[in-house]
Amino acid sequence: MNGRMCAILVDWLVQVHSKFRLLQETLYMCVAIMDRYAQAQPVSPKKLLLVGIMALLLASKYEEMFSPNIEDFVYITNNAYTSSQIREM
Incomplete structure (x- = not known):
């Protein structure tokens, strides 16, 4: 994952965050989770979106009263991914 790919993903996540009307803290935690995951394990461009949505899902479960569900x-x-692929991540 390079800086340009990460920037594109974060821009998309900001839009998703806005659409779901999530707290700002959720977005900050999402980016932190993505950064930690990318430091621990290489992320291929094919899996980049999956890592992003999984980070947002985890962050929303931690920060939100009502988080969006996997569907x-x-x-x-x-x-782009099935619910089982998201769960396996």
Whole structure:
């Protein structure tokens, strides 16, 4: 994952964050989770979006009263990943 790819992903996550009306803290935690994951394990461009939505899902479960469910993330990614792929991540 390079800086340009990360910037594009974060821009997309900001839009998703806004659409779901999540707290600012959720977005900050999402980026922190992504950074930690990318430091521990190389992320291929193919899996970059999956890492981003998984980080947002984890952050929303921690920060939000009501977090979006996995099916919401399947929809927002235009079915790029199945719910089982997201769960396995």
